[in-house]
Amino acid sequence: MQNKQSTSIRTVVATGIGAAIIFVLMKFVAIPTGIPNTQVNVAAGFLALLGAIFGPVAAGLAVFIGHALNDFVTYGSPWWTWIIVDGLIGVAFGFAKNRLKIEDGVLGTAKLVWFNIYQVIVNFIGWVLLAPTGDIIVYHEPATKVYLQGITTWLVNSISVAIIGSILLVLYARTRTQRGSLKKER
């Protein structure tokens, strides 16, 4: 197995490359929903995979950096409340790592179902509870508008993770060697 030193380097690199991928996905592969500033985000699905492989620190920081950079070059100023919420969701996805054990190469239906329930709840807490409340407190935006944006984002992000995230997780698990797949010859 890898030692502690090399996992910490892997986390640093995964954060950086992950942030670059999230940035590119947010910029080019976003499909608008019709409500301003909310889009079907392919990046959310990738975040699930990043969290499942590299854990909370890498996923949280990667989405924080990627989202901040993207806001910076698209809107001119980062929208901090949503960036922080995105970071927290990344951390939450990272915590699924130990439960999913994707490196072992087995990803059964039970685990997938569990993960999808978990991600819908995480997205709900993030986008419906935290992000709009932050907008109201910090930016003083009208409640109805931010809650509509929040609920739309919750729905599209949950769907994005459910479809793209699940596909990525299953395909990634298939590339890993299964634990215990080698047998001693007698």
Next chain:
Amino acid sequence: MQNQLLIGYDNRHTFLNRLSGSTKLLCFVGLSIIGMMTYDTRYLIGVMVFSLIIFHFSKINYRDIKFVVNVIIGFSVLNLVMVYVFAPHYGVTIYGTEHLLLGSSQHYFNLTTEQLFYEFNLLLKYTFAVPLALIFLMTTNPSEFAASLNKIGISYRISYSVAIALRYIPDVQNDYRTISLAQQARGFEMSKKAPFMTRVRGSIQILLPLIFSSLDRIEVISQAMELRRFGKGKKRTWYMAQKFKSNDYLALLCVLVIILIGIGLFKVNGGRFWNPFN
């Protein structure tokens, strides 16, 4: 798509280029936080004028940023319309008075001076940081940016992650474009003309090769870094780091004064809003 490329750094030989990255980062973050908090119109206009003056000195061509500016204006207008549709009386709630311009107070959609004023404040808040952000992006060398992050107290591992992200964004973009063209050549339609589900399926077809090749890249880079003993020391020096000069202290002082004025205005106004209707 070509237009959307990162707006780039270029050494334009102005005093802004010579300021250290840490100074610019601190100034930008400080100003954007105070601008995020305050709803004082006079202050926001002041900061906006200040940033436009600085922008004038930065010798950035309007042509280079036209596209970005248009996108920003488009999104701001959309947001303002949406705020009006969902909360046409929000200004009245905030400022406590009602001066009707159009319609009567019984109707859901009426226009009050307070609402207009509130939305004007919102517009200022959406846009005031844009010139500063553009200056920051276009006058700071990306490699120096990571060094500046480390200098203002962020752990060097995180700074290095940011450096890697900035370094690899163009590579990932290139990969993305290559894979996208290859898939389109195989018949996957991904442009705006295609129906929604086709677009989703198309983007998954790009996503898979992009992500799996990037995961390999993570392994390669982390092994290379381990061979070079990354992370063995407590500290790290940066080739691109700049020392603070007198100009840096001067700039920081200016921004500090502006921020203090903003904080002072909270006291004067008795809250975050400036109410001209009393």
